[in-house]
Amino acid sequence: MDNFRNYYSGETSSNQPIQDVNFVIIDDAAVSEDSLAGHSSEHKRRFKFSKGGIALLVALCILTSTVFGFAGAMLANNLTSDSGSFGKRSAASEQLKISNTGTTLELSTEGDLTIKEIAALNSNSVVEIKTEAMVTDSWMQQYVTEGAGSGVIISSDGYIVTNNHVIENSNKITVTLKNSKSYEAKLIGRDDETDIAVLKIDASGLTPVVYGDSGALEVGDLSVVIGNPLGSLGGTVTAGIVSALDRSITIDGKNMTLLQTDASINPGNSGGGMFNQNGELVGIIIAKSSGSDVEGLGFAIPVNKVKKIAQELADYGYVRGRIDTGMTFVDLTSMRNAIYYGVRSLGIYVKSVDTDQAKNAGFKSGDMIYYVGDKKIDTASDLTSAFDGYKVGDKVTITVVRDNEIKKLTLTLGEKTAG
Structure with missing residues (x-):
């Protein structure tokens, strides 16, 4: 199995308490003729409702042709922003609200805002994101693929929150503001478990969003x-x-608790604002249902979670306290994928051993x-849930099958410090 083909780098996202298991999730389409050439249509993920066991297909809302490329995250070394100001506007910016036509819009003084007012208030705070990634296909040919998504400005000096899957594996990230000015963005930190990433552009005087309270939402509230x-x-x-509210969904074998909305959501909306x-x-858009007979099912990460993760990423470049197995796993629970990788038994396999800790444990x-x-462990979901309750420094006994022999290995869990 040392000859695993290294053309597929996959993508993951999840929510706590899932720890770092670094899945390479492959469905049957991953070994189609197109995907063997290094191509795919758009990021798609499978999800199911925890209650009722209804399985649906989730298409991640990013218009991109790449699921391949280089993984990893660039961490910021010297953050100078007052990150405590995330999700706030200055008093000066609150005094003037500009509509899409450039004229002053007088906001309602009583009751809820209109959709027009909400749009005018936030149109300058949502950005376009375009990405480029260098891809190596199964024939070792390299080419550049492009993707696109959305992002939300959270500070006046250029911090932006988006989805991890929007920027994952990208070599270049470009942010375009509503005024059509474009900037090359730096990746400050990303978290594949919550599918949140923080970017930084070299700009000032921007209009950040104002954080609301997703915990105060009620079914039937307006969603823009x-x-x-x-x-x-x-x-x-x-x-x-x-x-x-609190819709429990499993994406790529990882549990997430999301808001559900019937507002129209399409590929490219990922990372945008709700x-x-x-x-x-009150939320960052993450996914939509994609069945031909399904309409009005979109999902967003609650802002109460987003703001905590974004703060950690801005301050440290990663989310502290997450365990790291030091390995990347590949899901070979379909016969086609197992045959492609040359394994005889269906299951979850170690794709790569990435840290000295895991190597010294014998994996x-x-x-x-x-x-x-x-x-x-029979499924990817089994593996993620198996690490629930463990913390950094804990020792865990992991039983593996190698060359038709069963081996018990003891792994000391490290701290995940990137992506």
């Missing part, structure tokens, strides 16, 4: 979404209602994970 659908329609505004009736940011590429502690 602003983003860059199709990667070419920046500033698009759609509206609906909050359809559900606003409440007060014009406050090797090609090991099939059999048990974590006393929990048998």
Whole structure:
């Protein structure tokens, strides 16, 4: 199994308490003729409702043709921004609200804002994001692929929050403001478990969003979404209602708790903002359902989670306290993928051993994970849930199958400090 083909780098996202298991999730389409050439249509993820066991397909809302490329994150070394000002506007900026036509808009003084007022209040705070990635296909040919998504300005000096899957594996990230000015962005930090990333552009005097309280939302509240659908329609505004709260969904075998809305969401909206009736940011768009017979099912990461993760990423470049197995795993639970990788048994395999800690524990590429502690591992979801409750420094016994032999290895869990 040391000869795993290294053309696929995959993508992951999840929510706590899932720890760093670094999945390479592959579905049957990953070994189609197109994907073997290094191409795919757009990022797609499978999810299911935790209640009822209804499986649906989630298409991550990013218009991109790449799931391949280089992984990793660039961490900021010397942050000088007052990150405590994230999600706030200055008193001066609150005094003047400019509409899309450039004229002064007088906001309502009583009751909820109109959709027009919410759009005018936040149109300058949502940006377009374009990415470039260098891809090496299975024939070792390299080429550049492009992707697009959305982002939300959270500070006047250029900090921007988006989805990790929007910028993952990118070699170049370009942010375009509503005034059409473009900047090359630096990746400050990313978190694949919550699918949140923070970027920084060299700009000042920007209009940040104002954080709302996603915990105060109720079903039926107004939901206004602003983003860059199709990667070419920046500033698009759609509206609906909050359809559900605390919707438990499994994406790539990892549990996430999301807001649900029926506002129109399309590929490219990922990383854009979802606003409440007060014009406050209450969610970051992450996904939509993509069935031909499904309409009005979009999902957003609650802002109460976003602001905590964004603060950690801005301050440290990573989310502290997350455990790291030091390995990347590949899901070979379909017969086609197992045959492609040359394995005889379906299961979760070690794709690469990435840290000295894991190497010293005796793990090797090609090991099939059999048990974590006393929990048998049959699926990616089994593996992620098996690490629930563990913390940095804990020792865990992992049973693997190697060359038809069962081996028990003891791993000391490290701290995940990147992506």
